Amino acid sequence: MDRRRIAVIGAGHRAGMFLRAVTVDHADTAELVALADVNQARMDVHNGWLETPVPTYKADDLARMLAEQRVDELIVTSVDSTHAGHIVTALDAGCDVITEKPMTVDAPSCERILDAVERTGRRVQVAFNYRFNPVHEVVRTLLAGGEIGEIGSVHFEWLLDVRHGADYFRRWHRDKASSGGLLVHKSGHHFDLVNWWLGAAPAEVYASGRLFFYGDQGRGSGLADDRFALDLTADPRLHALYGAPAAEDGYHRDQDVFAPGVTIEDDLAVLVRYDTGATMSYHLTAYAPWEGYRLMVNGSRGRLELEVVESDHVSPGAAGQVKQGASPESGSVTLTIRPFWSPPYAVELQPVDREGHGGADKRMTAVLLGGETDPMHRSATAHDGARALLTGLAANESLTTGRPVHVKELPGLDGSAGPAAHVKETR
Numbered sequence: 001m002d003r004r005r006i007a008v009i010g011a012g013h014r015a016g017m018f019l020r021a022v023t024v025d026h027a028d029t030a031e032l033v034a035l036a037d038v039n040q041a042r043m044d045v046h047n048g049w050l051e052t053p054v055p056t057y058k059a060d061d062l063a064r065m066l067a068e069q070r071v072d073e074l075i076v077t078s079v080d081s082t083h084a085g086h087i088v089t090a091l092d093a094g095c096d097v098i099t100e101k102p103m104t105v106d107a108p109s110c111e112r113i114l115d116a117v118e119r120t121g122r123r124v125q126v127a128f129n130y131r132f133n134p135v136h137e138v139v140r141t142l143l144a145g146g147e148i149g150e151i152g153s154v155h156f157e158w159l160l161d162v163r164h165g166a167d168y169f170r171r172w173h174r175d176k177a178s179s180g181g182l183l184v185h186k187s188g189h190h191f192d193l194v195n196w197w198l199g200a201a202p203a204e205v206y207a208s209g210r211l212f213f214y215g216d217q218g219r220g221s222g223l224a225d226d227r228f229a230l231d232l233t234a235d236p237r238l239h240a241l242y243g244a245p246a247a248e249d250g251y252h253r254d255q256d257v258f259a260p261g262v263t264i265e266d267d268l269a270v271l272v273r274y275d276t277g278a279t280m281s282y283h284l285t286a287y288a289p290w291e292g293y294r295l296m297v298n299g300s301r302g303r304l305e306l307e308v309v310e311s312d313h314v315s316p317g318a319a320g321q322v323k324q325g326a327s328p329e330s331g332s333v334t335l336t337i338r339p340f341w342s343p344p345y346a347v348e349l350q351p352v353d354r355e356g357h358g359g360a361d362k363r364m365t366a367v368l369l370g371g372e373t374d375p376m377h378r379s380a381t382a383h384d385g386a387r388a389l390l391t392g393l394a395a396n397e398s399l400t401t402g403r404p405v406h407v408k409e410l411p412g413l414d415g416s417a418g419p420a421a422h423v424k425e426t427r
Contacts, residue, residue, distance in 0.1 A: 003031040006369075007071045008073050009062060009086050010078030011037035011046050013241055014100060018075050021365035023050060030369050034069040037078070038061055041245035048371055053387035062086060066093040076100060080185060081178045085111035087124060088405040096123040098368050103385035105180035107393055107410040110386050110419040117382045126385035127366055128192045128244055131378040132367070135348055136193060138307060139295070140376060142347070143197050147337060149301030152279040158190055158293045161395040162220075163314045164323040165266065165286035166228050168255040169214040174264055176396075181264040183207070183399075184392035187284055190293075191272075193386035194378065197297075200274035201387045201423065205394035206404040209268035213287035214257045214363035218266075220287060221258040227319040230254040237320060271404075289313060292331070309333070386423045 008015055030327050032050070036045045047053035050242040057065040060080070066074065066089070066397055074090040076083050084104040090097050091113075103126050104110050130136055160168075168186070173179040195201060213220040217289045221230075232239045232254050242253035255261075266286040272281045273279050290313055295306040309332045333385065338344040366372045367379050380388075394405040407420040 002367075003027075003029055004072040005032055005033045005070055006030050007036065007065060007069060007107075008032070008075045008077060009036040009059060010082075010100075011035055011039065011042040011076065011241075013238065014206075015046065015077040016049075017236070017361055018077060018098075018365070019046060019050065021362075021369050022075075025362065025365060026370040029371050034065050036065055037252070038131060039245050041318050042241055043185035045240045045245065059086075062089050063093060066090060066095055067325050070093050072184060073098060073168050074379045079172055079178050080180060081105050084113055087113050088116045091120045091122045091124070093118070094122065096125075098125045098127060099385075100127050100194070101385070102126075102180060102184050102389055102392070103382065104389065105178075105184055107390075107418045108174060110389055110393075111422055113382055114386060114419055124190075124380045124382035125387070126366060126382070126388075127382040128189060128378075128384070128388070129360040129364045129367070129381045130189045131196055131380065132363040134359065134363075135306070135308065136197075136337065137376060137378070138335065138347065138349065140197055140303065142304060142337070143297065143299075144199070147302070148297060148299030148304050148339070151276070151278045151297060151299050153262075153278060153298045154198070155296040156194065156280060156282045156293070157295075158187070158282075158284050159288035160186070160286045161288050161291035161293055161311060162228075162319045163321055164291055165288065166214070166257050167230075167322055168264070168286065169262055169266070170230055170255045171253060172251070174255070176261045176263045179264065180392060181396060182266070182284060183209075183268060183270070183395045184218060184389065185268075187268070187282070187395075188388045189281065189393050190284075191391040192384065194272075194280055195384070195387050195391075196378075196380075198276060198278055199267050199272060200276045200278060202272050202391040202394065204276045204404055205272040205391055205392070205398055206271045207268065207398040209265040209394035209399055211262060212267045213267050214266050216258060216260040218258055222297050227317065228257050229320050230322065231320065238322060243370060254324040257261060262318070265399070268395075270391075272391060274407060302337060305336045305338065306333075307332075320395050345423075383423050386419050390420055 022032045043056040071098040179185040240266045255411040268284045270282040291311045292309040312330045321381045335347040367374045394407045397405045410418040
């Protein structure tokens with residue numbers, strides 16, 4: 001079988017995981033043929049790390065690259081607000097697409113992608129790696145198998161510690177126009193998990209939130225000293241990608257988390273009603289002293305409780321570090337079923353892989369690039385990407401209006417019927 005010809009657009013740090021997957025882990029099924037980015041120096045760095053360098057193109061020349069290099073599939077790892085343009089260009093060129101989450105950052109561009117999928121018949125897969133975490137697979141199996149009966153409600157709390165959470169306020173993610181804010185960029189993972197676990201789609205969303213800890217008025221600035229300052233030279237790979245290359249495009253990876261210009265929130269509460277009738281209360285805190293999450297699912301036969309501690313504290317002096325792989329501090333995972341009329345019991349879990357999002361990155365690329373079978377339907381389609389996105393977009397709209405938002409109200413390209421109607425037709 002011929003190897004699929006793969007190109008990557010977006011030569012930042014996240015691209016490295018996909019480049020390794022293509023050129024090392026799945027070199028028998030995939031072949032890297034080109035890189036594209038706005039920054040030539042950054043592409044040159046990646047080429048220096050590759051055993052076999054590949055041709056490079058500026059992002060504006062994407063269509064030419066796809067044609068000249070006869071690309072079968074484009075991997076999109078660029079700034080979130082650029083995803084839609086790259087995805088549609090690739091689809092119209094006859095390519096399939098793997099895109100980092102979120103699929104895009106607003107409703108009109110989401111509809112634009114869905115239209116292109118239908119028009120071209122090509123495939124878009126969204127890299128929701130959390131679906132491939134073995135613990136999350138167990139939750140899916142238990143809920144789908146009726147372990148706690150019909151689902152009535154969900155409570156989901158996600159904590160980003162002051163090492164990981166702070167990093168969103170150093171990078172381009174701090175600008176909501178670029179990232180959609182944390183409800184789109186980060187929480188999209190979590191909203192997708194709930195959609196997948198429940199087999200549901202969001203119908204109505206209400207949200208409340210604010211910028212509390214970071215930014216030039218942030219409550220954390222009085223605690224900061226220099227603990228949040230990032231030293232890029234301490235990480236050779238980050239320094240290579242974002243040190244000298246900054247002179248070409250002016251992008252600085254190490255901005256001050258307490259400097260002006262932050263337009264995203266760091267403390268967010270969301271209520272969601274799903275088309276199944278189930279509801280979810282969700283909270284994201286981006287300045288917590290520990291990192292992890294708690295999930296509680298209430299059903300007609302009992303309750304499922306999951307607690308994941310990825311790091312139980314941030315070590316002194318570590319707030320200015322970038323989270324890479326496993327946290328050095330202690331962690332734990334517990335999954336408990338509490339049935340009616342009998343004692344609770346712990347669900348036995350396999351030892352947790354502390355690398356690559358609990359081993360999810362490698363498991364995901366094995367399906368997306370290596371051709372492994374996927375009986376649990378973990379690979380997310382464009383419509384899955386849209387359903388996760390609709391929750392975050394409706395939540396952002398609710399932050400603006402102060403009222404609940406029906407996802408079908410989110411406007412499309414013509415200001416009327418938007419992506420929610422588009423998705424509903426294909427469920």
